[in-house]
Amino acid sequence: MSLAATAEMPEEFSFSDADFEALARLARAEFGLSLAASKKPLVYSRLARRLRARSLSSFHDYMKLVDCADEVDERLELVSALTTNVTSFFREKHHFDTLRDVLMPELAKQRRVRIWSAGCSSGPEPFSIAMTLLDGFSSLPPDLRILATDIDPAILRRARRGRYPREDCSAVPPPFQSRWLSPASGEPEHVEVSQDLKRIISFAELNLICDWPFKGPFDAIFCRNVAIYFDQDTQQRLWTRFSAMLRAGGFLFIGHSERLSGPAAHEFATAGVTTYRKRVLPVSAQPT
Ligand SMILES: C[S@@+](CC[C@H](N)C(=O)[O-])C[C@H]1O[C@@H](n2cnc3c(N)ncnc32)[C@H](O)[C@@H]1O
Known part of the structure; x- marks a missing residue:
């Protein structure tokens, strides 16, 4: 040498x-x-x-x-x-199957439906949620919103635009591709998601460790592959705050290498792989 x-x-x-x-x-x-x-x-x-x-x-x-x-x-x-912004459509697909098969039959009876994609990156996660909902409901709940937040304003600009290289959309099921993805004008190698999906999503800048300027309650929170960057105290505070933001029976979906721990773990029951459901407290245990 x-x-x-x-x-x-x-x-x-x-x-x-x-x-x-x-x-x-x-x-x-x-x-x-x-x-x-x-x-x-x-x-x-x-x-x-x-x-x-x-x-x-x-x-x-x-x-x-x-x-x-x-x-x-x-x-x-x-x-x-x-941190990284790595994301993809229908990432950890079992979460979208649970949304469709377990949660949506309940949501179909509600007027108001709220889902939060916390740490949404460039948008494939909230758009995958939106496709699952619009495909699964035979008639849309009148008050249906997805909140999609991230700390990074540049990545949110890309999310709002909703344009992706065609090869990044291969995990989108073909019937969903024909319904909601169309060639992006001026960018032959890109597709753009339709207004029908964009219309039900509100993108907003939010640092998860600061105050949250909304009250909920949410029916489901997707916070996947974000808490992995946080120290354990911050993660545990986050789980507790998510629990307070969910209705009883609401779902929390987290990333494949994340685990629920700390005081909030008792407030959830396991409902699948990295899937948790907020417990319904007996009346005697509910805060007065
Ligand atoms: C790896 S991406 C995960 C995207 C998506 N949830 C998924 O699983 O495909 C992590 C995202 O978390 C965001 N993030 C990191 N720290 C954050 C914080 N303190 N508050 C809000 N978002 C944060 C990053 O900007 C990035 O877009």
């Missing part, structure tokens, strides 16, 4: 342990993100492009920058760099 191959390359940006700890504190306090010390190299590689974009030479300077009150956008860039 040549000397050049074994010699350590100097890093482009200095990144001390103290800088990493300051960054981990900020990521936890503002976004609930859990950054163990072992993630330092990953954090370096994910954020290096932000330092280049802001013409900075060290993580120390980057921390000073993101600490400024008016650097809201840079803090969003930070969370976006540290």
Whole structure:
């Protein structure tokens, strides 16, 4: 092996342990993100492009920058760099089967139906929910809404647009493709979801660890592959807050590598793989 191959390359940006700890504190306090010390190299590689974009030479300077009150956008860039937006249509399909087979027969009797896709990324999740609902109801509940939220305003712009590369839609069942996907004007390799789906979804920016400006109750919450980035305390607080937002008997769908834990776990019964149903409390145990 040549000397050049074994010699350590100097890093482009200095990144001390103290800088990493300051960054981990900020990521936890503002976004609930859990950054163990072992993630330092990953954090370096994910954020290096932000330092280049802001013409900075060290993580120390980057921390000073993101600490400024008016650097809201840079803090969003930070969370976006540290998490992923990976998503797909009908991801973890068993959740959509449960929605159709177990929950929808109940929802069909309701006037008002509310479903929340929390951490919706670029939109395939709420659009998959919308397709399942519109296909399954013989007549639509008069007051049917899907709330789709994410912390990342750029990803929400893509979600609202509802345009996707054609090959990203292969998991959409063919009858749903012909009903709700059409060629996107000016982009031959893309398709666009129809207004019928967009009409029942409200997209909104929301940091899940901050206050939620709505009351619910929801019939179901999909929060999949989001809490995985949070430390355990933040996850457990989130499950408790979701429980408070669900009606009795409402469903919580979480990601394949997530688990319900902490005080809220007693408020739910397991209803399938990574699927939980809020228990109906006996009258004596209900809050007065
Ligand atoms: C991996 S995607 C999951 C998308 C979708 N739920 C799914 O399972 O396909 C994670 C999403 O969580 C969002 N996210 C990360 N931290 C968040 C927070 N504190 N509040 C709200 N959304 C957050 C990210 O912006 C990203 O779009």
